[in-house]
Amino acid sequence: TRSTRPQRMLKAVQKNATKGSPESVISAIDYFCKHSEWAMNVGDEKGSILDSVVTEVNPSTVLELGTYCGYSTVRIARLLSPGTKFITLEFNPANVTVARQIIAHAGLQDKVTVVEGSSGDLIPQMKERFGITTFDFIFLDHWKDRYLPDIKLFEECGLLRKGSVLLADNVICPGAPEYLEYVRNSPRYENRYYPAHLEYTKVEDGLEKSVFLG
Ligand SMILES: Cc1ncnc2c1ncn2[C@@H]1O[C@H](/C=C/CNC(=O)c2cc(-c3ccc(F)cc3)cc(O)c2O)C[C@H]1O
Ligand SMILES: [Mg+2]
16 A cells, blocks of 8 residues: 655665764754645744744753654754653554654663653643653644644643743644634743744744743
8 A cells, every 4th residue: 555654764864864963954944844845844944933832941841742754853862962861742543653763873762751642631640650740841743633633732730830841833834823812811831922924835824932930
């Protein structure tokens, strides 16, 4: 049967990227998406903004929602200090399989745990399953209608502390209007919008950074 786009992306990484080099894995995926098939990775332009926020926060605990093929997982993991706890959630088992191989090709398999399942089920289990009390940095890049319910879940589960940083992809395209309205109207968050473009296109998009004020 026909291969899937994630599988073709994995093949491109295995063929073109140097094993153990996160930068070459990132470049190989960006090349594949620019010259072969578009895919919904955060991409190089928004990825550079992601890099700068991760570097600024220098987190000890990190959560990513929506691993997909592991592109942003590799971008984040390559910047983390040793000993950082990094968890990424993905409910499609086929994506989990591809992502684990792409992360391993980058040599970052010991830096991140890919957990199969839905964020709604897994977020309440973070403390008991992974011994995590609060997250310093959270990257939201899963189904856009899950951003709002999940930030509320973080609050209810006590997973945010004063200064926790949330960074949300696609707040313009495809858009997360309810999430944006919530964080921008809540006195508990300080927000900043980073204008950019939809990965590998000239379409307007951007990232929203929200700092929890406690
Ligand atoms: C709730 C939950 N828990 C765990 N994993 C979850 C989850 N919801 C989705 N996921 C997983 O994340 C991934 C989904 C991400 C959703 N991202 C998107 O739908 C998405 C879509 C576009 C886009 C823009 C313009 C267009 F014309 C077409 C597409 C661009 C992007 O950057 C995106 O992240 C894969 C899925 O299995
Ligand atoms: Mg995205």
